[in-house]
Amino acid sequence: xxxxVAGKDRRIQSRSAxxxxxxxxxxxxxxxxxxxxGRRRDKNGHLTGRPPSFIPKxxxxxxxxxxxxxxxxxxxxxxPEVIPELIDIAMGNKVAKGDQVRxxxxxxxxxxxxxxxxxxxxxxxxxxxxxxAALVGTMDQAEEFIDVEDVDWEDG
Numbered sequence: 001x002x003x004x005v006a007g008k009d010r011r012i013q014s015r016s017a018x019x020x021x022x023x024x025x026x027x028x029x030x031x032x033x034x035x036x037x038g039r040r041r042d043k044n045g046h047l048t049g050r051p052p053s054f055i056p057k058x059x060x061x062x063x064x065x066x067x068x069x070x071x072x073x074x075x076x077x078x079x080p081e082v083i084p085e086l087i088d089i090a091m092g093n094k095v096a097k098g099d100q101v102r103x104x105x106x107x108x109x110x111x112x113x114x115x116x117x118x119x120x121x122x123x124x125x126x127x128x129x130x131x132x133a134a135l136v137g138t139m140d141q142a143e144e145f146i147d148v149e150d151v152d153w154e155d156g
Contacts, residue, residue: 016040017056027062035063083107 016039019025027035033047034040038055042048089095090103 017052017054020056020058027056027058030059030062032063032066035059035066 016025019040020027025040030040036055036059037047038052038059039047039049086103086107090100090107092100095103
């Protein structure tokens with residue numbers, strides 16, 4: 001897209017970014033290099049011209065998705081060699097006790113799942129004090145005009 005700035009036509013966005021925004025181009029079809037540079041290759045397979053001033057968010061998101069998938073695949077593929085090593089660390093005497101405990105904890109968490117953590121929250125009601133201070137009179141008088149009901153969150 002071009003705009004007229006100071007009497008000259010200036011490109012304000014790359015063609016690739018416009019095509020993505022208009023849903024004319026799907027970044028899933030792009031290769032990793034195109035995603036890194038935020039633009040498509042030309043008909044000869046080269047990344048020519050000036051680099052874009054920004055990389056479209058869709059390009060970054062797709063590239064991160066691909067990297068995460070590759071890392072997950074590599075980690076899953078390495079598990080048969082890694083798990084026995086981790087077991088040796090947990091059971092052996094070659095490492096410090098702290099490292100053994102961490103290795104044991106890792107094995108237990110992966111085999112049985114992490115222990116569920118319970119979080120209890122208490123909520124103050126500063127709005128009630130602010131409302132009472134804003135109105136002329138006492139809090140009891142304010143509660144007569146406004147139906148204020150304390151809710152016990154633990155019951156439901």
